[in-house]
Amino acid sequence: MTKRDVRQRIWNLLNDSHALRFPGPxxxxxxxxxxxxxxxxxxxLAVWRRAAVVKxxxxxxxxxxxxxxxxxxxxxxxxxxxxxSERCFIEVDPQxxxxxxxxxxxxxxxxxxxxxxxxxxxxxxxxxxxxxLAVSRDGTRVGKGGGYADLEYALLREEGxxxxxxxxxxxxxxxxxxxxxxxxxxxxxxxxxxxxxxxxIATRCGHTRPRGIYWDLLSSTRIxxxxxxxxxxxxxxxxxxxxxxxx
Numbered sequence: 001m002t003k004r005d006v007r008q009r010i011w012n013l014l015n016d017s018h019a020l021r022f023p024g025p026x027x028x029x030x031x032x033x034x035x036x037x038x039x040x041x042x043x044x045l046a047v048w049r050r051a052a053v054v055k056x057x058x059x060x061x062x063x064x065x066x067x068x069x070x071x072x073x074x075x076x077x078x079x080x081x082x083x084x085s086e087r088c089f090i091e092v093d094p095q096x097x098x099x100x101x102x103x104x105x106x107x108x109x110x111x112x113x114x115x116x117x118x119x120x121x122x123x124x125x126x127x128x129x130x131x132x133l134a135v136s137r138d139g140t141r142v143g144k145g146g147g148y149a150d151l152e153y154a155l156l157r158e159e160g161x162x163x164x165x166x167x168x169x170x171x172x173x174x175x176x177x178x179x180x181x182x183x184x185x186x187x188x189x190x191x192x193x194x195x196x197x198x199x200x201i202a203t204r205c206g207h208t209r210p211r212g213i214y215w216d217l218l219s220s221t222r223i224x225x226x227x228x229x230x231x232x233x234x235x236x237x238x239x240x241x242x243x244x245x246x247x
Contacts, residue, residue: 003142006182010134010142013175021061028144029059029131032173037197039064039171042129043072045193045200047167051126053077055089055156057149058107059131065171066105070094075123078110079152086227087116088155118228119159125166128153130189132170139190139205140182141170147222150210153189155228158212169193177201187214 001009014020014030021031042048042065055077056066069076069092076092092104092114103109130149134142143149156162168191177194184190190205213229223229 003145003182006134006142006178007145010176014173017175019173019175023060029057029061029133030173030176031060032176034173034197035061035171036064038173038195039068041197041200042169042171042193042195043068045169045195047127047169047193051167053123053125054127054129055079055125055152055162056129057131058110062129062131062171063105065129066092066110067102070097070101070105076105076110076114077122077125078107078114079148080111080116081107082146083148083151083155083226083228085116086231087118088226088228089117089119089122089152090114091117091122119155119161122156122159122161124160125156125162128156128162128166128168130168130170130191132172132176132191134176134178134182135170135172135191135194136178136180136182137194137201137203138181139192139194139203140184140207141189141191142182147187150187150189151213151226151229154187154210154213157210164209167192169195171195174198185217186210187217 019033053075054069056062058078073094078090080088090110092110097104100113104113132141133144170191174196184207187210190207194201223233
């Protein structure tokens with residue numbers, strides 16, 4: 001089964017089970033029933049309690065995770081959609097929000113009240129939270145197909161903001177958990193914790209994490225449409241590709 005097949009199967013399953021919540025069109029990371037409960041279950045984990053700085057995806061079901069970050073006083077980073085700026089992450093500092101805290105958890109609110117920063121200006125990440133369309137109990141994962149979560153991780157890895165030991169978590173509906181392993185590519189990011197409204201799965205994933213940007217797997221179109229990649233590609237070493245910084 002291809003990743004495209006997996007995505008369609010999960011969307012159909014969630015739709016047929018009435019587990020989807022607004023927005024309803026069948027694309028992207030699905031907003032699922034009781035996503036708020038999954039966020040609170042993530043909050044109970046030791047990796048959450050230890051984390052002072054959390055990077056959370058901008059997907060709709062993880063809105064509740066972002067709210068809890070702000071509520072708990074954690075520094076929050078959200079990627080700019082499609083990484084369309086060299087300052088491609090938004091830093092949301094709860095100490096500076098006051099009464100705007102709940103608004104700042106949404107993407108428009110974060111853009112209004114947060115501070116755009118490039119990866120090099122970010123604080124090291126203590127917990128990385130991504131959205132998933134499907135995930136296996138072994139930590140292999142399928143996203144929505146754009147590859148941006150993987151690129152966000154790769155950019156942060158090259159800057160030393162995430163490391164091999166940085167915990168990676170995702171919150172999903174139980175119907176998004178597959179009974180079989182998902183085929184992964186070198187640039188794909190696995191997860192350490194799968195969190196549902198009723199369960200926490202510590203995956204102990206054996207898939208090697210990306211150590212940076214895999215330039216040979218990027219098309220020229222993708223490089224040219226992401227300003228930070230275009231800038232780094234323009235600083236290549238003469239062999240046509242930048243020399244990745246391994247951390």
